[in-house]
Amino acid sequence: MSATLSSHILDTHLGKPAADIDLTLHRIKDGGGATLLANGTTNDDGRVTPDGWQFDSAVDSSEQNLSAGRYTITFDTQSYFDTQKLKAFYPQVIIDFVVSDDGHYHIPLLLSAHGYGTYRGS
Helix, strand or coil: CCEEEEEEEEECCCCEECCCCEEEEEEECCCCCEEEEEEEECCCCCEECHHHCEECCCCCHHHHCECCEEEEEEECHHHHHHHCCCCCCCCCEEEEEEECCCCEEEEEEEEECCEEEECCEC
């Protein structure tokens, strides 16, 4: 089984995509702890496509397509708001999710300086 992953960030304050936000993808181990799998940065359209992830050199190529399990994406929102000279309440957003089949997983983030929302996209 292998799934693919993408993400999209919309800055709801500005009403436009949030470019240049760094993301990290971790796999959560069954006994606790996490393994860094990949890094990504949103493009001008606020997206990280399945091909946009840069997998850690220590990650086995078989893990580059996600297998069943628990994962987190961490969004570095502080750096994004710093460039806009905005004081943000959430310096980072961590979305914890479960991969259960071999489909495509799209994780959107609706972001403002004092709130955020997410859902499973398509």
